[in-house]
Amino acid sequence: MKERRIPAIKDGTVIDHIPSRDTFRIIRILNPQEFKYPINLALNLDSKKMDSKGVIKINSRFLTQSEVNKIAILAPNATVSIIKNYKVMEKIQVKLPEELVGVLNCTNPVCITSKEIVISKFKVLREEPLEVKCHYCERVYGKDEVEIKR
Amino acid sequence: MNFKGRDVISVRDFSKSDLIYILKIAKEMEKEKPKLLDGKILAALFFEPSTRTRLSFESAMFRLGGKVLGFSDEKVTSVKKGETVWDTIKMAERYSDVIVIRSPVEGSARLAAEAASIPVINGGDGANQHPTQMLLDLYTIQKIKKKIEGLKIGFLGDLKYGRTVHSLAIALSFWKVEMCFIAPDALQMPEHYIKELREKGIKCHKTSDVFEVSPKLDILYVTRIQQERFPDPLEYEKYKNAYRLDITLLDHIKKELKIMHPLPRVGEINAELDDTEHAIYFEQAANGVAVRKALLALVLGKEK
Ligand SMILES: [Zn+2]
Numbered sequence: 227m228k229e230r231r232i233p234a235i236k237d238g239t240v241i242d243h244i245p246s247r248d249t250f251r252i253i254r255i256l257n258p259q260e261f262k263y264p265i266n267l268a269l270n271l272d273s274k275k276m277d278s279k280g281v282i283k284i285n286s287r288f289l290t291q292s293e294v295n296k297i298a299i300l301a302p303n304a305t306v307s308i309i310k311n312y313k314v315m316e317k318i319q320v321k322l323p324e325e326l327v328g329v330l331n332c333t334n335p336v337c338i339t340s341k342e343i344v345i346s347k348f349k350v351l352r353e354e355p356l357e358v359k360c361h362y363c364e365r366v367y368g369k370d371e372v373e374i375k376r
Numbered sequence: 377m378n379f380k381g382r383d384v385i386s387v388r389d390f391s392k393s394d395l396i397y398i399l400k401i402a403k404e405m406e407k408e409k410p411k412l413l414d415g416k417i418l419a420a421l422f423f424e425p426s427t428r429t430r431l432s433f434e435s436a437m438f439r440l441g442g443k444v445l446g447f448s449d450e451k452v453t454s455v456k457k458g459e460t461v462w463d464t465i466k467m468a469e470r471y472s473d474v475i476v477i478r479s480p481v482e483g484s485a486r487l488a489a490e491a492a493s494i495p496v497i498n499g500g501d502g503a504n505q506h507p508t509q510m511l512l513d514l515y516t517i518q519k520i521k522k523k524i525e526g527l528k529i530g531f532l533g534d535l536k537y538g539r540t541v542h543s544l545a546i547a548l549s550f551w552k553v554e555m556c557f558i559a560p561d562a563l564q565m566p567e568h569y570i571k572e573l574r575e576k577g578i579k580c581h582k583t584s585d586v587f588e589v590s591p592k593l594d595i596l597y598v599t600r601i602q603q604e605r606f607p608d609p610l611e612y613e614k615y616k617n618a619y620r621l622d623i624t625l626l627d628h629i630k631k632e633l634k635i636m637h638p639l640p641r642v643g644e645i646n647a648e649l650d651d652t653e654h655a656i657y658f659e660q661a662a663n664g665v666a667v668r669k670a671l672l673a674l675v676l677g678k679e680k
Contacts, residue, residue: 334482336482337481337483338461338482338483338484338486342460342462343460344462360483361486362482362486363504364482
């Protein structure tokens with residue numbers, strides 16, 4: 227299936243090169259229920275760069291830096307394009323920072339971050355496959371285990 | 377090397393040269409230095425009771441001429457009423473020069489270090505870290521064997537949940553050693569540790585049969601199987617008696633093998649081994665004082 231079958235958008239954001247299986251998780255981080263305009267989503271698309279990719283096209287909305295950073299957690303090779311009047315105005319290669327501050331929840335029930343008001347901090351041990359470590363309890367999480375704050 | 381003002385929270389905070397330096401200072405601390413920390417106050421904040429760790433820290437501070445204040449059970453403090461670790465530290469740092477914190481909540485010590493402007497030493501944070509135990513284990517090995525390089529070290533017992541084993545293995549991996557992990561499959565060393573050790577060039581071997589590897593070991597580090605770490609009590613029942621070492625072990629070891637244990641034991645090592653030249657676990661515990669003296673002096677910048 228060719229990507230061009232997804233309708234082009236006039237203004238908004240296109241997130242490309244998402245691993246197919248993570249497309250729904252990415253949509254969920256962005257709180258789509260709060261969007262006022264249509265979102266087009268496709269997955270299981272052929273890709274030269276990866277096995278099978280997903281694409282999300284969001285009409286009339288631009289992402290914040292913090293949203294772009296969250297995308298990087300699940301899709302370190304994604305590209306985010308800003309579209310204005312059907313033209314790509316800017317192409318952002320997402321980048322995972324070395325440290326994720328206030329982005330993830332530690333799901334360890336005996337971690338201090340679940341007992342006291344502490345800003346969570348995770349060190350990125352590896353990008354792919356993702357491995358992050360809680361700065362406090364030192365527990366290591368993989369991609370399927372991380373809980374991204376909404 | 378300058379340790380003044382540093383926190384001691386996790387095995388991950390140390391380089392090899394840090395460890396070598398701490399061991400060197402610990403050796404010097406075997407001597408009496410009754411005035412070294414004169415006028416200094418240690419706040420020992422024990423949010424859960426731990427007699428051994430607390431007594432060892434208190435002894436270390438008193439032997440260096442310092443004083444200790446604190447509490448040793450959260451029931452007697454306002455912590456139960458909801459006072460946070462953060463607030464407790466903000467209060468305690470005004471009364472003391474160095475803090476030791478012990479808590480069942482993982483990451484408490486790291487948070488305490490961020491709250492405090494004075495050095496914080498982790499006296500154990502749940503299943504996470506217990507760096508002074510790791511250092512006294514390392515010190516004991518070096519003291520008894522006169523070296524670390526080239527040793528063959530066996531770990532026996534609960535290697536899955538046992539934090540002392542994880543920390544000690546990581547610390548030892550700075551040296552070229554060989555490690556054998558002896559446990560039932562369900563309690564084996566987590567795979568990510570094995571992977572990390574192998575990436576550092578450590579030869580690792582896993583088995584459930586202690587006699588398979590014991591003849592070549594220099595150190596056998598035994599841990600107890602801790603009930604509280606098991607999510608399922610039935611699992612615990614299945615494994616609690618997995619290993620019970622007794623004098624039959626003597627037919628399967630080198631003359632120089634030393635047996636270590638972080639104590640307390642609950643039957644993993646029969647008392648009949650205590651009087652053999654292999655048992656060093658009581659000496660190991662006693663080494664905790666020299667190591668804690670060294671750490672207190674180091675973080676207060678008074679080791680010389
Ligand atoms: Zn945590």
